[in-house]
Amino acid sequence: xxxxxxxxxxxxxxxxxxxxxxxxxxxxxxxxxxxxxxxxxxxxxxxxxxxxxxxxxxxxxxxxxxxxxxxxxxxxxxxx
Amino acid sequence: xxxxxxxxxxxxxxxxxxxxxxxxxxxxxxxxxxxxxxxxxxxxxxxxxxxxxxxxxxxxxxxxxxxxxxxxxxxxxxxxxxxxxxxxxxxxxxxxxxxxxxxxxxxxxxxxxxxxxxxxxxxxxxxxxxxxxxxxxxxxxxxxxxxxxxxxxxxxxxxxxxxxxxxxxxxxxxxxxxxxxxxxxxxxxxxxxxxxxxxxxxxxxxxxxxxxxxxxxxxxxxxxxxxxxxxxxxxxxxxxxxxxxxxxxxxxxxxxxxxxxxxxxxxxxxxxxxxxxxxxxxxxxxxxxxxxxxxxxxxxxxxxxxxxxxxxxxxxxxxxxxxxxxxxxxxxxxxxxxxxxxxxxxxxxxxxxxxxxxxxxxxxxxxxxxxxxxxxxxxxxxxxxxxxxxxxxxxxxxxxxxxxxxxxxxxxxxxxxxxxxxxxxxxxxxxxxxxxxxxxxxxx
Numbered sequence: 445x446x447x448x449x450x451x452x453x454x455x456x457x458x459x460x461x462x463x464x465x466x467x468x469x470x471x472x473x474x475x476x477x478x479x480x481x482x483x484x485x486x487x488x489x490x491x492x493x494x495x496x497x498x499x500x501x502x503x504x505x506x507x508x509x510x511x512x513x514x515x516x517x518x519x520x521x522x523x524x
Numbered sequence: 525x526x527x528x529x530x531x532x533x534x535x536x537x538x539x540x541x542x543x544x545x546x547x548x549x550x551x552x553x554x555x556x557x558x559x560x561x562x563x564x565x566x567x568x569x570x571x572x573x574x575x576x577x578x579x580x581x582x583x584x585x586x587x588x589x590x591x592x593x594x595x596x597x598x599x600x601x602x603x604x605x606x607x608x609x610x611x612x613x614x615x616x617x618x619x620x621x622x623x624x625x626x627x628x629x630x631x632x633x634x635x636x637x638x639x640x641x642x643x644x645x646x647x648x649x650x651x652x653x654x655x656x657x658x659x660x661x662x663x664x665x666x667x668x669x670x671x672x673x674x675x676x677x678x679x680x681x682x683x684x685x686x687x688x689x690x691x692x693x694x695x696x697x698x699x700x701x702x703x704x705x706x707x708x709x710x711x712x713x714x715x716x717x718x719x720x721x722x723x724x725x726x727x728x729x730x731x732x733x734x735x736x737x738x739x740x741x742x743x744x745x746x747x748x749x750x751x752x753x754x755x756x757x758x759x760x761x762x763x764x765x766x767x768x769x770x771x772x773x774x775x776x777x778x779x780x781x782x783x784x785x786x787x788x789x790x791x792x793x794x795x796x797x798x799x800x801x802x803x804x805x806x807x808x809x810x811x812x813x814x815x816x817x818x819x820x821x822x823x824x825x826x827x828x829x830x831x832x833x834x835x836x837x838x839x840x841x842x843x844x845x846x847x848x849x850x851x852x853x854x855x856x857x858x859x860x861x862x863x864x865x866x867x868x869x870x871x872x873x874x875x876x877x878x879x880x881x882x883x884x885x886x887x888x889x890x891x892x893x894x895x896x897x898x899x900x901x902x903x904x905x906x907x908x909x910x911x912x913x914x915x916x917x918x919x920x921x922x923x924x925x926x927x928x929x930x931x932x933x934x935x936x937x938x939x940x941x942x943x944x945x946x947x948x949x950x951x952x953x954x955x956x957x958x959x960x961x962x963x964x965x966x967x968x
Binding site: 462516518 | 784
């Protein structure tokens with residue numbers, strides 16, 4: 445797996461995990477258990493997710509848009 | 525000399541590409557390679573045959589082999605392509621050697637994500653994909669008493685429902701706190717999960733598969749919460765792009781693992797196009813590439829790729845992803861993203877939620893319809909929606925996809941005109957009610 449795939453896979457996973465915990469608390473009244481305590485788990489849960497959530501979306505989007513992907517190709521005029 | 529077009533893959537994208545190319549340039553030589561026995565059927569219908577809603581697999585075939593032969597497509601069934609040589613414009617075909625092309629369309633589809641646990645080589649693990657294997661598995665299902673479905677993905681939802689319909693003791697094992705948690709919100713999914721319980725499904729959320737147990741054949745699934753007996757395990761993990769050949773050939777791959785394409789489905793190499801689950805496309809709101817969409821997306825992309833291969837100028841557009849399905853006793857659907865995904869990405873939104881009805885309140889079989897709208901703060905342009913109800917979800921999802929795409933606001937929706945006819949529509953449209961609530965939330 446290439447570096448950017450690894451970054452995206454993991455950031456998506458841990459951001460979704462944090463969001464799911466929040467939604468579970470809001471709608472189901474329970475918080476799911478936290479499973480796993482590897483170095484990667486700790487890094488993403490304790491550093492990456494809190495920092496990401498502090499940043500404004502326009503900044504995080506800039507980072508996401510800098511990653512390689514189909515969005516850098518010609519897709520005509522797009523609604524923002 | 526006739527244009528030589530080679531299509532690798534015989535699913536919705538591959539056949540869409542081949543058919544379009546042949547239609548636009550009847551003199552072109554169009555050759556399709558598929559490693560499977562058939563093309564031109566609906567794999568999406570397989571769970572419904574298993575669930576006995578559709579009487580037989582033959583109903584899923586759209587066309588037979590003679591149709592494609594008569595049409596002029598040269599389809600090589602059960603034929604594996606081993607590599608692409610993009611510099612010399614050739615594909616290496618097992619049993620045929622090198623085959624030259626002028627244009628290549630890659631439509632190699634997806635693989636299920638490897639569960640990554642011991643025991644995946646055991647018999648009794650079912651990956652729903654190929655119709656011939658599905659026919660064989662359907663006979664096995666007649667003797668299955670206990671089944672475990674791994675992960676509540678869209679296919680997982682369909683298979684859980686199908687197996688429960690069939691009277692099999694069905695266990696769902698999913699690592700998330702609720703079903704379809706990577707797409708749907710918990711309030712949208714609750715009726716589905718409750719209906720599964722009514723149907724006898726035993727759901728195990730927040731539960732990870734640790735191993736498949738058995739000697740030769742699976743007998744149980746080991747999870748972090750204990751062992752579940754199983755005569756059959758249906759693997760419904762996330763769809764990942766089947767891109768081994770494209771990677772080896774040096775095509776550019778994006779952060780999703782999908783092949784990078786432009787609006788013509790052109791890849792990083794001239795004359796090479798890609799369509800369907802093997803590529804990635806920008807999302808219409810975020811522009812972030814995504815992959816693993818529906819069969820309708822794959823077919824439409826295939827048609828664009830086929831058009832491009834013949835020199836046409838048709839283009840595909842960023843996707844807003846309307847989706848919908850039947851799960852348990854409910855229909856669910858949506859467009860773009862819901863509250864969970866928007867929160868994960870950090871996208872700000874205003875929420876409007878309403879519980880309405882599908883027909884006049886006095887009309888027989890009236891069903892509840894819950895609508896949840898997400899709008900951009902300030903402009904109040906719609907950016908996403910999710911719904912659950914007894915009927916009318918697909919049509920609302922399609923409508924809301926156009927609404928998101930064209931920049932419709934909560935103001936527009938709150939006072940929209942709507943059909944009122946007791947058997948098919950209530951006086952108050954649930955979308956309008958949700959938009960009105962969204963406007964109230966925006967003011968508060």
